[in-house]
Amino acid sequence: MSQQTGAAPVVVAPRASVAPSTPPPYGVAPLPAVAGAVRRRSFGRLVSALQGTPGRLRVVAAVTAMIVAVFGLVAANTLWSSSGALERANLNLTQLVRVQGIQSDLLQADASATNAFLVVGLEPPAQRAAYDAGISRVTATIAEAASAQPADAAALGALNSQVEQYTAQVEQARALNRQGLTVGATYLRNASDTLRQQGMQLIDALRAANQTRLDDEIAASSSGLALTLVGALALVVLLLALVDLARRTHRYLNVPLAVGTGLVVVALVAGIVGIASVRSAATDARDGSVAATTSLSQVRAAAFDAKADESLTIILQGPAGDPYEALWSDDSTKKVLPRLSTLSVKSAATGLSAAWQAYVTQHQAIRATSATGDYEGARTAAARTDATSANATFTVFTTTVSQRLQQQQDTAGAALTAPQTRTTSLGWLVLALTLVAAGLALRGVGQRLEEYR
Amino acid sequence: MSRSRLVPPLHLRRPAVGLAATLVLLTAACSAGGYAATPVPTPTTPQAPAPAASSTPAGNGCPPPSTNLTSYAPLPPGATPDLPTFPNNRLRVGVSADTLLLGARNPVTTQIEGFDIDLARAVAKAALGSEDKIQLVVITAADRVPFLTSGKVDMVARNMSMTCGRWADIAFSAEYYQAGLKLLVAKGQTASFAALKGKRVCAPTGTSTLTFVQKQSGVTAVGARDHTSCLVLFQAGKVDAIAGDDTVLAGLAAQDPYASVPKQPVLTSEPYGLGFSQKDRGLVRLANRVIDDLKSGPGWKQLYDKWFAGPLGAAATPPSSVYGR
Numbered sequence: 001m002s003q004q005t006g007a008a009p010v011v012v013a014p015r016a017s018v019a020p021s022t023p024p025p026y027g028v029a030p031l032p033a034v035a036g037a038v039r040r041r042s043f044g045r046l047v048s049a050l051q052g053t054p055g056r057l058r059v060v061a062a063v064t065a066m067i068v069a070v071f072g073l074v075a076a077n078t079l080w081s082s083s084g085a086l087e088r089a090n091l092n093l094t095q096l097v098r099v100q101g102i103q104s105d106l107l108q109a110d111a112s113a114t115n116a117f118l119v120v121g122l123e124p125p126a127q128r129a130a131y132d133a134g135i136s137r138v139t140a141t142i143a144e145a146a147s148a149q150p151a152d153a154a155a156l157g158a159l160n161s162q163v164e165q166y167t168a169q170v171e172q173a174r175a176l177n178r179q180g181l182t183v184g185a186t187y188l189r190n191a192s193d194t195l196r197q198q199g200m201q202l203i204d205a206l207r208a209a210n211q212t213r214l215d216d217e218i219a220a221s222s223s224g225l226a227l228t229l230v231g232a233l234a235l236v237v238l239l240l241a242l243v244d245l246a247r248r249t250h251r252y253l254n255v256p257l258a259v260g261t262g263l264v265v266v267a268l269v270a271g272i273v274g275i276a277s278v279r280s281a282a283t284d285a286r287d288g289s290v291a292a293t294t295s296l297s298q299v300r301a302a303a304f305d306a307k308a309d310e311s312l313t314i315i316l317q318g319p320a321g322d323p324y325e326a327l328w329s330d331d332s333t334k335k336v337l338p339r340l341s342t343l344s345v346k347s348a349a350t351g352l353s354a355a356w357q358a359y360v361t362q363h364q365a366i367r368a369t370s371a372t373g374d375y376e377g378a379r380t381a382a383a384r385t386d387a388t389s390a391n392a393t394f395t396v397f398t399t400t401v402s403q404r405l406q407q408q409q410d411t412a413g414a415a416l417t418a419p420q421t422r423t424t425s426l427g428w429l430v431l432a433l434t435l436v437a438a439g440l441a442l443r444g445v446g447q448r449l450e451e452y453r
Numbered sequence: 454m455s456r457s458r459l460v461p462p463l464h465l466r467r468p469a470v471g472l473a474a475t476l477v478l479l480t481a482a483c484s485a486g487g488y489a490a491t492p493v494p495t496p497t498t499p500q501a502p503a504p505a506a507s508s509t510p511a512g513n514g515c516p517p518p519s520t521n522l523t524s525y526a527p528l529p530p531g532a533t534p535d536l537p538t539f540p541n542n543r544l545r546v547g548v549s550a551d552t553l554l555l556g557a558r559n560p561v562t563t564q565i566e567g568f569d570i571d572l573a574r575a576v577a578k579a580a581l582g583s584e585d586k587i588q589l590v591v592i593t594a595a596d597r598v599p600f601l602t603s604g605k606v607d608m609v610a611r612n613m614s615m616t617c618g619r620w621a622d623i624a625f626s627a628e629y630y631q632a633g634l635k636l637l638v639a640k641g642q643t644a645s646f647a648a649l650k651g652k653r654v655c656a657p658t659g660t661s662t663l664t665f666v667q668k669q670s671g672v673t674a675v676g677a678r679d680h681t682s683c684l685v686l687f688q689a690g691k692v693d694a695i696a697g698d699d700t701v702l703a704g705l706a707a708q709d710p711y712a713s714v715p716k717q718p719v720l721t722s723e724p725y726g727l728g729f730s731q732k733d734r735g736l737v738r739l740a741n742r743v744i745d746d747l748k749s750g751p752g753w754k755q756l757y758d759k760w761f762a763g764p765l766g767a768a769a770t771p772p773s774s775v776y777g778r
Binding site for chain 1: 488489490492493494540543545550552553557559560561563589590593596600605679681684688704705709
């Protein structure tokens, strides 16, 4: 670059090769009192260094080297940011799945508690164990999610306190129930209502926030506009420099500058291809395994919600339970089935609709029994756990969904992680190429300057 | 908080942090992964159903000389009742599942039981030949009249007071029990509206009781889904007293040693009748036959002793039936 440090209080000896026409006062360290004068003299030298053909060549050298270096930094940063955005997209997806896991576990625990207390009567140990396991997972996942994403901490804190209130009320309900007191059932219903209103509001907010972060990061990972624009500008400047040099020095080609230009072309193409490959990988993941992961999470949550509604239709015996049957039906026909039939990864949906239908058949049998007025028969059917029961077919469905969900999440994680190392390395490569190109630009112009000594 | 990041912040572990810092200035458009905090929705407290308009309409269903207690003449003994067709050959009865002593689910057996339930079974036996030809439909207090007028149930046995307002929409049997409106308060408190000035009094939404509380000056009426929900609010300190029939309050006090229904004058007299659709006059007359038979025989006293003798004391005499509508 340039040889002068125009504003420095200490005058540094300029290199003779680039400042031949202005012999400097060697070794004079100016006193502070005369610093102003020195500054003025330095400025004067700078002006004279930029005059005439050599001066113009110095400007060309400085501008080309600088623009090439800036391009290198922009390109490398774009690639690194892209890699970082993919990493964050993956972490956001993990967080999203955590949040949806909390939702499923809470609804599952609530469905177990409701079913155990009100449908079965004296709580069976297996149901109690299912409830306890669900709540343990919820508290563990909330802690994990809060440390993974501090931006979620406030919402997760509020959710945690909801869960605490919920479990406290369920314990109170359980204690009252064992004493045969009717108020226990009311505690449970209140706990369930609060959880399913306020708790789900919080979970919806968490889900929306993390989905937005995920989408934003995927979009950010493949934005190559700055790289392309600065790269194109660098090429234009280099070509103008080549033309200018050819014209002034009557030589057709300045070899170092031409090689530098070639390197910039390579860096630009590599950068654009790198970003394009990230874009294609990220888009494929977003529309494929990432979408399948979030859809399957929603399917699982809707299924547990439906199961809790089923219990409520049994408890309320008759028309008073109809609103819950309507909610059950919404979950089944508007959430579970459409999401399965439009799942972005078809193979992940294989057999799931049939598994859900197996449960739906059992549910409808319970409803049919209930519709004849045989509430006891409906209650007995809803409490059954043998292989063809509603409970068993439901468990088959949710277990399979959970497995598929895990597979899709793993696939999505791999798809988002795969281009990272490549893209980061490419960033370093592009930076190296452009720095060499900048050096070559200086060298190429320097060769011509030699001729003016 | 606004610059918080997912861990691990890999993008900052690059060796070229200084370089990157320069770059951020050069390419301000490049995002660095700072996220806005997730908004915490303002919790909307699950409101007890709004203490809305009482189900007691303005209409007067008691043209003179009828009163709120006047029902249709009972079916003569041995006569064939003129009954509607019952879906699935079961009498669909709207009941409470959480009013201890009258109609409540026994948490251990999961069966709904109580005074009202036994009475409903007696009507089912008369109408369809078996006590088990019955379908207990759990409803809230606010559901009682709409479920009858829309035909979702054939009968309501859910401690419903006979009022002229309700007579405008539905029909009642003869009075089968005379309850009295009282107040449940914390142990040691005085049970009167005067003593409860500035306090909150709970009653189920859609009941004549809530309307009564709303008319009292100096107290705040709080509506809840049912009386048991009032007890939950009472135990949480969100209401100071519960207004209800002595039968219902006895069931609540039995579940909480810190709640009591001290001796107090009855605020209003609450005559309980079974509710029917106005179209099913034949069923009303059959139910009146059942009620009269219970009252004149040992049946009524046995029912009273089974459910109320413990918490309410020795049996009173059954209320007398009034006919002439």
